[in-house]
Amino acid sequence: MEAIPRPAARIADVAARAGVGIATVSRVVNDRGNVAAATRERVLEAIRALEYRPSSVAQNLSLKRTLVIGVVLPFLTEASPIERVRGIVTALASSPYDLALYDVESADRQQRAFRLLSDAHRTDGLLVVSLIPPDEEVRRLRSETIPCVLIDARHDGVPSVVIDDVAGGELATQYLLELGHRRIAFIGDKPTDPFRFQSSRDRTTGYERALESARVPIRPEYVREGTQSRHVARSIADELLRLPEPPTAVFAASDVQALGVLEAARALRIDVPEQLSVIGFDDIEIASYVGLTTVRQRLFESGRRGAELLLQALAGEPTPAHVETLPLDLVVRGTTRPTR
Amino acid sequence: MEAIPRPAARIADVAARAGVGIATVSRVVNDRGNVAAATRERVLEAIRALEYRPSSVAQNLSLKRTLVIGVVLPFLTEASPIERVRGIVTALASSPYDLALYDVESADRQQRAFRLLSDAHRTDGLLVVSLIPPDEEVRRLRSETIPCVLIDARHDGVPSVVIDDVAGGELATQYLLELGHRRIAFIGDKPTDPFRFQSSRDRTTGYERALESARVPIRPEYVREGTQSRHVARSIADELLRLPEPPTAVFAASDVQALGVLEAARALRIDVPEQLSVIGFDDIEIASYVGLTTVRQRLFESGRRGAELLLQALAGEPTPAHVETLPLDLVVRGTTRPTR
DNA sequence: CCTCTGGTTGGAAGCGCTTTCAGGAACAGG
């Protein structure tokens, strides 16, 4: 337990101690053939004695790779990105790649782009989650042949793992319609949200389509937008429920927002699901605890699958499909009920 | 949007194009003084034209640093480590350091130690969460002067951020006692769990102390151990509640386990909190949704604080205290009630 | 006994950057 600062051993130290050339040490370390057994043993002994570990930085420079996969995503603090990261971590666990996380939550888009770019060199591949990379950046990545896979985002020519948000919106709305609901409200994200507004908009489209094909008129006062937060969703729901003709069902574009709706209902002593049906989207972990009916998207799976695709690309295998669409399932729990 | 693979520009390319030496380019890039304005402009122009970005790998090799902080932790898939990671990410956001995640969930201890060691070179500092690093490793880290901070773990001479688990256990148990409960069960982790058994054991100690000072006899059949899972806790709780003389209150060593207790009670149609009080530990996000009374530990804060300490050490500032203990709070929600 | 073959080995060149060091230019003062 001595605390004498001693610099880490370098390959030359090992070579000197074993009385061989550094090339030989390198061969032993990397298990590249043609080293006499006796020599190998001597080198191994020296490595042990010196506690030598190759500097990955130097290896990387020499090999022109980094063995790290960059994951760029917004809102790491929220439940659904976390779920995806879990999937990514799982897929990467058995690979030689490390994972570097870049949360762009607070950064403005400029800075985000900048970081991405300047980090291109320190990354063998990129996983971009819920973010659409600027054309400029995609061009660069491609010209430097750094593989990239998008998760929950699309960009021409970049492989991606997505869901069909329109279908998801339809699925949820149709289910409510089947239960007999006709006054169905929708709470989505603000289109000004630079990040995920596309998927929310698609879900809105799905909602509208479902209503249209059921010949239920769309009431503008039922279609609301807020930010992706329980708090805001709660106050929107509150307004909705105080309407002269309140909805009998609410479709929230995310579980987090659905939880806000649940809170609003509770505060107003409106029983769910007796007086109000609520359906969410995502199926985050909490959803199962509170018994929320929702549209499940495979968040974990999206991360895993995206990482797998990237790993394939990194391995030089051709990336199979350009856009991979993950299935959605309706998960019926306790917050929805037929109208009586 | 051409897809012609073109290798990334190197510093020499920039130098050539600008008609200067590479040293000058380096000076411009790093904003190190003494470059004539005209020269600087020419270099900047070349950088722009070639879309030059310095290779951080090469920089790192030259500078002998990596600008990455390694975070080693088990069970990234669970709620509480995630919460800590969030704190770490937050603290690191404004620093130049990147974050590399090493989840040791599946790996056995051997491999974990190995990874840690061999990665020492690719990391400027280490944050170890809920894991006690082997002496061997600590020695190495110290001799190579790689700063390290422990979160939710202790090791002689290594700064750490922890909580007082004994006090936490006492806090929870005392509260139940104050509510009038006398038949209080405890569900902790199996001591065989190589990872977190220490904190669970400390909480058990706290539980026992509280009972002792209240002169309430400890009943062995009330003190149970399981793994850190809702499922297992549920079946343990089930057994507990079927006892001829079932407990009127359960203290679970973690919120996740408390949720299992809640499930068991629901299945047995035992009303919480009317017939059974339940208190957890941690205050993970779900706890607030389900209204679980619990002992809050500042998970997010622990990550942030640990990262801050590491950053300080990295900056050469002396690390203030060796062991920093974060406060615990009793959060009373809806799963506890006085005995009538 | 000599040449050939194939397994071993070390020297040295790179990977792309930082930084030291010394040389040059320009300018001020004498």
Place this chain on the structure above:
DNA sequence: CCTGTTCCTGAAAGCGCTTCCAACCAGAGG
């Protein structure tokens, strides 16, 4: 017009590793 400063600048030496290539050694075959 000369000398001393002050600035600017580029060559070159690392940083620690991989790998090409040439050299070497031994045993096999002739």
